[in-house]
Amino acid sequence: MPKISVIISTYNQPKWLYNVLVGYNQQTFTDFEIIIADDGSTDNTKTVVDNFISKSNLKIKHVWQEDKGFRKTTILNKAILKSNADYLLFTDGDCIPRKDFVQTHYDLKKDNCFLSGGYFKLPKHISEIITEKDIIKQSCFDKHWLLDHGLKSSFKLNKLTAKGTKQFLLNKLTPTKATWDGMNASGWKQDILAVNGFDQRMEYGGEDRELGERLVNKGVKPIQIRYSAICVHLYHERGYKNDKAIAKNLAIRKETKAKKTTWTEFGIKQTS
Numbered sequence: 001m002p003k004i005s006v007i008i009s010t011y012n013q014p015k016w017l018y019n020v021l022v023g024y025n026q027q028t029f030t031d032f033e034i035i036i037a038d039d040g041s042t043d044n045t046k047t048v049v050d051n052f053i054s055k056s057n058l059k060i061k062h063v064w065q066e067d068k069g070f071r072k073t074t075i076l077n078k079a080i081l082k083s084n085a086d087y088l089l090f091t092d093g094d095c096i097p098r099k100d101f102v103q104t105h106y107d108l109k110k111d112n113c114f115l116s117g118g119y120f121k122l123p124k125h126i127s128e129i130i131t132e133k134d135i136i137k138q139s140c141f142d143k144h145w146l147l148d149h150g151l152k153s154s155f156k157l158n159k160l161t162a163k164g165t166k167q168f169l170l171n172k173l174t175p176t177k178a179t180w181d182g183m184n185a186s187g188w189k190q191d192i193l194a195v196n197g198f199d200q201r202m203e204y205g206g207e208d209r210e211l212g213e214r215l216v217n218k219g220v221k222p223i224q225i226r227y228s229a230i231c232v233h234l235y236h237e238r239g240y241k242n243d244k245a246i247a248k249n250l251a252i253r254k255e256t257k258a259k260k261t262t263w264t265e266f267g268i269k270q271t272s
Contacts, residue, residue, distance in 0.1 A: 004085050005032065005083035006032050006033070006034045006089045006091065007079045007089065008035070009090075012041045013041075013094055017036075020094070021056070022136070023096040024097060026138070027100075037078070038062060065078065072204075073198035073207055077198050087105075087109055087186065087188055091231060096140060096232050100230075101229055108229075111188075112191070112221060115186045116180065116223060117184030117231070118227070122235060141160055146160075158227065171225060171227050178222035178223060184226075191215060194262075196268050199267055202248075203248060204249075205246035213256050217256070
């Protein structure tokens with residue numbers, strides 16, 4: 001049984017997903033499986049996954065559902081049920097992990113806690129020029145390589161460069177609240193099942209965070225690791241973003257917080 005199940009959500013981004021899988025092929029920690037949580041992609045994604053399975057030593061499962069609009073929370077719940085590890089790491093198919101990504105989540109995990117990571121967002125022109133070689137060499141995580149290719153310098157570069165005491169202090173002092181962000185979060189499977197997984201009513205816009213809010217209500221403590229567990233987020237359009245869905249999600253989250261809800265009736269086990 002693997003020590004970690006890495007659950008990667010994806011939808012019709014085969015090129016980005018390939019680069020992400022290359023990133024997982026470089027990990028220093030290797031005792032993990034990958035569950036591709038596929039929200040209805042075409043066969044192009046299946047081809048990428050099948051080819052990667054045939055040429056790498058990664059343990060990969062491809063969990064697919066029919067495309068019926070944005071149903072990320074539904075496919076994530078299906079992926080959870082397919083996972084074999086006691087500890088689950090959630091990320092997206094457009095987030096390339098640095099080689100110590102899985103190791104960091106494994107090392108920092110604690111009982112009755114979940115880990116809240118961050119991401120470093122790349123502009124379109126850099127996202128498009130990253131090659132397999134750049135990922136193998138870890139160039140796409142190198143500050144100087146990124147600046148040489150036109151990245152604008154900012155404080156956020158500390159996510160890529162911070163080490164030791166500086167990394168510890170930035171995690172402690174950041175004003176960003178530790179939340180469950182689906183691009184970079186991990187927790188114990190038993191805790192996630194205890195709150196019934198993701199709320200399948202949720203559409204795009206904070207759909208992952210509501211799970212974290214139920215975990216907190218259950219007494220599971222969030223730990224900030226945004227300067228420790230590093231992935232770079234590749235650029236893509238968000239055609240599924242809409243104000244109606246965001247308003248709906250905010251209403252669900254508001255109710256979760258107000259009622260201190262620990263269980264959703266619209267999760268893995270549906271009773272209504």
